[in-house]
Amino acid sequence: MADSSQPTIIRGRFLDIQHLVSQPAEIKEAVRYIEDGVLMTVQGKIVCFGAWQDHQDNLPSDVEVKHYPDQLIVPGFIDTHIHYPQTEMIGAYGEQLLSWLNTYTFPTEIQFEDPSYAKHIAAFFVNQLLKHGTTTALVFCTVHPASVDALFEQASEINMRLIAGKVMMDRHAPEALCDTAESSYQESKQLIEKWHGQGRALYAITPRFAPTSTHAQLERAGQLKAEFPSVYIHTHLSENKDEIAWVKDLFPEREGYLDVYHHYGLTGSHSVFAHCVHLEEQEWQCMHDTQSAIAFCPTSNLFLGSGLFPLQKTWDKQVKVGLGTDVGAGTSFSQLQTVNEAYKVQQLQGNKLSAFESLYHLTLGGAKALNLDHLLGNFDVGKEADFVVLDLAATELQALRQSKQKNIEDSLFALFTLGDDRNVLATYIDGKEAYYKV
Template sequence: MNSAALHAVRGEILHFLADPASHGEAAIEHFADGLLLIRDGHVAEVGPAAELLARLPADVPVTDYRGKLIMPGFVDTHIHYAQTDIIASHGEQLLAWLEKYTFPAEARFADPEHAQAVAEFFCDELLRNGTTTALAFATVHASSVDALFEAALKRRMRMISGKVMMDRHCPDFLRDTAESGYAESKALIERWHGRDRLQYAVTPRFAATSTPEQMTLAGRLYAEHPGLYLQSHVAENQGEVAWVAELYPEARSYLDVYDRFGQLGERSVYAHCIWLDDTDRQRMADTGTAISFCPTSNLFLGSGLFDLDRAREMGLRVGIGTDVGAGTSFSMLQTLNEAYKVLQLKSQKLSAASAFHLATLGGAHSLYLDDRIGNFLPGKEADFVVLAPAATPLLARRMQAAQTLDERLFVLMMLGDDRTVAATHVLGKPAWQRPG
């Protein structure tokens, strides 16, 4: 074994080869005492520590995380970096939330220094919570995208983002035009898309805040550039659904609005997707369009309950999103906690294995990144999170009674939060470590 640029990480290792909801135990690879070998930021090999250590050259450094659980870095498929400062704002549903909190907060991003300060905090907060990949909304200001990509680039994170396109039904101070939104987005694509681990997402906020002219140009951008993403919101709130129906009476449904403008397809991701019918779901499945399930914000804004079982039955790609700032935590553990409760209210069950799959390989699959991230197969980018099962007195006590891996994972997602994250590594190197 060539030891050049090689290092190893030891601990309990868990990752997924497929979705446990459909593949059962065969989807799970678990090493109670495992070794992850990393070369040049990518996974070289993973397996039992005893077996791999026996043939590891003596000069290869080994980081020892025994007693902790190593998993692939979390993938957040929907989050608003510009809403960091309005998290936990009281008392509104979606449309009133936008007017009262979101638009005033996003206006501040006209100041590049403010954008930079929030972007730096945002990226650090993601890493502190074990999230290494995110699909994030910026604001209508091109400089807000520059700030986020600069912050992510410094940390070598995998970040997907884009300038919000919004030319109606919003304050004048946040309004672009169909033409300026297209031109500014195109310039940002040329500046950032494909640079290091950064990718661009065409970002119409939602169908109500873009004219047909802007929606046409957003669809054109998405088609013009290979590998580009598109992100938006659909069918989050019943009032929003009714409003979009008034604005686009020719469309069969809210989702059909996006379809008519060429905005469904691979690497197109829609947050929420609560108030869809099976015709919509089938169209998403047929086009490879993905859903971001955002449980904490759906509960916080009183929007409704996502139907995960139906999405799975129809073969949809589904990831999970914190949706900060309507979402109430950057923690993927807390987000999985809320996902479990949402599905309980739908009389559905979410196993711990399926939940952590959603947060890792499932999220990567929904973003068409599962060839690069999401598990520890050789050649993948070595992003991972280190979880401390005894991070709090309650966790430590509860873990003593846990009999199985699935039970321990369930305890982690129900009782864990940012305190549970001991370290986060990006491309094999420590990007955040808990002090002490």
């Protein structure tokens, strides 16, 4: 692990969102852009941030200043939903959700019974996050406890803030991927006690989705949440219309899909539900009332033909939302590509997604969705020092487009439309450089 006790001083152009907002129209006023700024970190925390001219005389003289005069520095990207075991099957052809799970996902995940295999993919996965500028992620593992250990061990080497958990799944899946209500409870409990709050690791109780858990298993998941109230809940909700109909058949006693989770105590301020493409009115109200969050995964929703997520409704209903890549149903680790597709999803519904709103969802809004906005999401002094250095002109086309930009908002929109991992020059975790493009 890099030594975070030594200060890091970064000079360059900085852009962030200063505070949370309740409507998109408020975001522009919350934008903070410093053309020549400085950021200093000590022990992984931001201790100084502002204009270079205001702080240069107070900086320690024995610490090298890393200067990025031509780049743009933003808070680290936050991915609110991603499956690390599905990394190798990204871009698998031609199915919708339920057949896609049986055809591609389950056979891939069976391999994670082997701890050495899990370790290999975990290392690849974390490197991909860094290469794409993602500094915090909420991650699905597999049903195997070793898959969780492998991921947290890899992240701990750089003190990366990840939230992850073992899948709970005791029906409607291959026998090799099924646990039981009792074993899922015991294994999850052991993993919580081992990892939750260790360094920057946080644990998520992770029933795959309602159809693959029996009533007994969901009850045990709720018991875990009651016993460990600071852990997260991470699952899927209302992604696909066939899935919703299946849930209604399996749980006829409940009022709807979300009510299944709510009944078992799985909604709340630390609960994140991926997709939510087809929520009903009472479900939107329940999401608001319980302070539950949504992970909007546009590349996945488009790739699997699931539908168009109504992002505007999260503002109307005041429901927390972040962006998720959802690899491997999602088609890129890049949050730049994700907001590119999110823009198009909104266009198809007659709504606009501004560059600053996209930045909000990628950073401070995503942190709020994960209940971490007190720790992450902008450059406020005292927050954890995770940030990304972006090269806005990584290709000839981008360089031409950026040469014609009118202002920082136009420049940012061009980046979000044309950008990918080639634009990530460096990623800093815990105040230290964890990735640099060579």
